[in-house]
Amino acid sequence: MIVQRAIEKVGIPTILIAALPPVARQNGAPRVVAPRVPMGANAGEPNNPAMQKAIVKDALTQLVEIQTPGTIVPLPYEYHAKI
Amino acid sequence: MALTVVKGLQSEVYVPITPEVVWAPVQKELKDMTVALVTCAGVHLKSDKRFNLAGDTSYRVIPGDTKGQDLMVSHGGYDNSDVNKDINCMFPIDRLRELAAEGFIKAVAPVNFGLMGGGGDVDTFMYKTGPEVAEKLKNEGVDAVILTAG
Numbered sequence: 371m372i373v374q375r376a377i378e379k380v381g382i383p384t385i386l387i388a389a390l391p392p393v394a395r396q397n398g399a400p401r402v403v404a405p406r407v408p409m410g411a412n413a414g415e416p417n418n419p420a421m422q423k424a425i426v427k428d429a430l431t432q433l434v435e436i437q438t439p440g441t442i443v444p445l446p447y448e449y450h451a452k453i
Numbered sequence: 454m455a456l457t458v459v460k461g462l463q464s465e466v467y468v469p470i471t472p473e474v475v476w477a478p479v480q481k482e483l484k485d486m487t488v489a490l491v492t493c494a495g496v497h498l499k500s501d502k503r504f505n506l507a508g509d510t511s512y513r514v515i516p517g518d519t520k521g522q523d524l525m526v527s528h529g530g531y532d533n534s535d536v537n538k539d540i541n542c543m544f545p546i547d548r549l550r551e552l553a554a555e556g557f558i559k560a561v562a563p564v565n566f567g568l569m570g571g572g573g574d575v576d577t578f579m580y581k582t583g584p585e586v587a588e589k590l591k592n593e594g595v596d597a598v599i600l601t602a603g
Contacts, residue, residue, distance in 0.1 A: 372575065373491060373568060374600050376583025378475040380591045384598040393603045398472035410494070410531045412601040413548070416539035423548045429599055430483055430558065439474045451535060 371397035489562030493570025493602035495528025508572035530571030
């Protein structure tokens with residue numbers, strides 16, 4: 371989130387794919403999408419290109435859609451890591 | 454009656470402070486954007502130097518034409534087993550390239566960045582590493598950045 375804010379400060383819009391959205395909110399991330407994933411698989415299940423691509427595509431769509439700083443948009447994808 | 458009984462007394466309960474708003478407006482349509490990936494998940498080229506797992510404020514450059522199989526992770530702060538199976542679950546560079554090929558975005562940026570979050574000096578990230586990465590992205594004409602962290 372620190373790096374995201376630094377990038378946003380030079381005028382480049384950013385979107386964060388977060389596994390821990392409350393942390394993103396606390397640290398002032400400007401735009402966030404949050405699929406239901408564990409830390410370490412923010413962009414979706416490993417070896418599931420369809421889910422990963424959908425998450426990246428929705429992240430880009432929300433980059434344009436989000437109009438209010440600090441907005442967190444939940445994404446309808448779910449992956450449980452087998453630990 | 455004065456409400457202040459003891460002068461200078463402070464609460465022991467820390468109240469979180471959310472930093473000030475930062476906001477760069479979107480200037481282009483997605484199909485005209487060059488998009489970069491930046492991650493704090495410790496991703497770097499297999500041929501590159503590993504991160505110091507005890508805390509590392511340096512960054513690694515990842516060229517836009519890099520394939521997922523040429524990348525690896527060194528990060529001590531989360532379970533690496535998923536990224537070790539498929540780096541795209543944290544650094545979806547193959548997926549972003551597919552979206553560029555389909556014309557959903559214009560291109561994958563020539564430079565993308567891997568950092569190791571969850572450790573290291575916060576001030577260095579805030580005032581040195583972060584601005585350096587941002588400046589490099591700007592110099593390469595990047596229009597938007599997707600980050601994975603947290």
